[in-house]
Amino acid sequence: MDRIIRGTAADGTVRVMSAITTETVEEAIRRHATAPTASAALGRTLTGALLLASTLKDFDRLTLVIESDGPIGGIVAEADSQGNVRGYVKNPLADLPTKNGKFDVGGVVGKGMLYVIREEGFDVGFYREPYRGSSPLISGEIAEDIAYYLATSEQIPSAVILGVLLQNKEPFVKAAGGVMVQIMPGADEKTIETIEETIKKAPQLTNVINEGASVEDLIRLALGNLEFEILQERPVKFACNCSLERVISMISAMEKSEVEAMLKEDKGAKVTCGFCNETYELNEEDLMKILSNYK
Ligand SMILES: [Zn+2]
Incomplete structure (x- = not known):
């Protein structure tokens, strides 16, 4: 069962979230019949949207939109704080040869913009103007682009790790997930340094998930031995409200x-x-x- 958790460390000056999205990404790529590189791009974006949405209030939702000039044409992922996510890519057949043994997600995405739209009180009958932020894509690899967005558009220095490990047989997704660390005002230099060093030395995220790691274990990949407190844990699933x-x-x-x-x-x-x-x-x-x- 896929899960997402959200917590804090260093007296609330560090926010941390992690998610295992293996089954969720499997469901998404099965529904959209995406080629491998498009699958990796979609899986990373769905996971990124879930991590960003984890700090939303109960009835709010967040949409992550990538508009780009690469073969994929664009990606949309919509998530709520309850762990529901849905999304698609404009061209499901977008695919490129792997680069140094990794999916060339930056290649299929290309250059463009990342948009984040937050809607408050969705589905409970009141409406407020949605919050919209944006930033240019810096690599098209999704995780770096989200970190750049958080740093420049929301002034939150962040580290984002997203991964999708695929195989040539069903289930196509061996492992998928992500970790996000957000540094809030007042965080001390030593804590930031420790987190940076830990992330630099961390093993490959999808390998760790594939070996059976829990969402708590994923947080350790970023925080190392820093103490953290879990504030919320929820199941995650691909869910669409169409009918x-x-x-x-x-x-x-x-x-x-x-x-x-x-x-x-x-x-x-x-x-x-x-x-x-x-x-x-x-x-x-x-x-x-x-x-x-x-x-
Ligand atoms: Zn639908």
Whole structure:
């Protein structure tokens, strides 16, 4: 079972979060049938969004958007504080040869921008203007780009490690996960130095997950022997809020002439959710039922 935890260290001057997302990333790449490099890019982005969303309040959600000029075209991941995440890449077939034995995620992503959108009180009926931040991509490798975003757009010096380990048979994802450390105002130099040194010497994240590490063990990869306190632990899963009901209400909101055209020309409607690739099919009877509600 995938998990995410969030905690603090050094009297609250260090925030730390870690996640194991192996099954979540498997579900995402299976749904979108992504090529290996696109799978690694999507898996890293989903995990990054989950880590960023872990500090949100209960009904808030966060969307991480990458718009870029590489073969992948762009990536979107949306996560909430409950550990739910969904997302997609614009071109699932984007793939490149490995570079020094690693996925060339920077190559498929290319140059572009990273956007973070935070929405408050989503789904509980009040609306506030979403918070939006952005920064240019510095490598397209996702983890570095998120760390750069946090440092420049939110003034939070951070370290971000994200990893996806794939294999050529099912399950395609052997291990996936991430660790994020955020340095808050008042952190002392010695603590920062210790964290930097620990991360430099840390073994490969996905190997550690593959060997059965827990989310707490992942925090040790960044904090070493520094004491930390866990504030929250949650299960993580790929989850989409699309449904047949939502598709019906979406079609019901269209112009009557458009629905009539669907009925006449297509004898039904086929709607695919971009986030999870689920397809909903409506037959003639369904469309006639929708039409009967028009004045
Ligand atoms: Zn969906």
